[in-house]
Amino acid sequence: MKAKIRKIATFVEETLREMDREISPPTRKAAAVAVIENPCAGKYVEDLSELMAIGEELGEMLTSRAVAALGIAGPSAESYGKAAAVGENGELEHAAAILHPKLGTPVRRVLGKGAALIPSSKKRGGLGTVLDIPLGHKDAAFVRSHFDGMEVQLNDAPRANEIMVAVAVTDSGRPLARVGGLTKNQIKGEDGLR
């Protein structure tokens, strides 16, 4: 492994009721988060290919862990998202290098498909930074019932020379989705949008 990992955390969130209505089956979201050393911390590095390679291996590992935490097969996942928080000695561009060039391909390999853009967020922050991972349907970005987000945080990360990288996967949309728009059974799945 290229990444020097200090810690990995997985979160599973299940909603069984909302506004006093039963949600059956419960909606479920999982996130896997890795806390890694930032090899580019504290200095300007022009070539960020090392971080891109780290993104590739984390894409595979974190997606596998998130899917395993839900106890489902990859292709049963419905929506996904990704996010990173860079410690104070790093640069926002470090998060971009991890998230954008190479992380997506292994995510899609684990999930079988994934025609849609993987929604993402990034920030720089200190210990306990809260990541709001955006979520969208994995095969059609316009599926309105699956626009959502998942909040994760670790009180001891990211340290100044670290990066927190997260991948979130769900097997469902929002608990009581009812604002119309494209539904998941209308997906054509050709262009990643509809």
Next chain:
Amino acid sequence: MPEVVIRKRLTCVEAIFHEGGAVAAKPLRRAAMLTVIRNPFAGSYFEDIASFMDDLKPLGLDMARRLVAALGGDAKIVEGYGKGAIVGSAGEIEHGALWHVPGGYGMREVLGGAKAIVASTKKVGGPGTRLDIPITHINASYVRSHFDAMEVGVPDAPRADEIVLALVMTTGARVHARVGGLKASEIKGEDGLR
């Protein structure tokens, strides 16, 4: 007998590989299970609340079982534990105290008669409140290597009329424990203390 109504569950598992020192041969794992329930006593003062502890016992057992499952399914690997509660703003701290018996009972049942008192903490707070759950060795409270804590919380809970109930289990000592004191290998295991 008020019913136990669950809105949401959150499971978090951490694997800690190092914290600046050598990478552990077996990473320390810490798992937390949080359940958001309706507070049947929210909104006014009720003198008689103690019977709700019995109603919560099946939940304590279920949460303890889910925690062991999240750690791989073998109760024998669990070495540390703790518990806590966050009461929403329409409740009182005494409602959190209802968790002492059923939370401890559930973990003892699943872990096969752990001897040490289950360290605990509780507070009243709003949605997203964080709680530092203290952790000690399951058979001897004085084992210094196992003193730890895990910060937990649910982004959208507790609402005013809810309680977040939490259990935590760990698989070992702090990752770089080296401040002496009673060791796990020196436990007599008679009084739950040493």
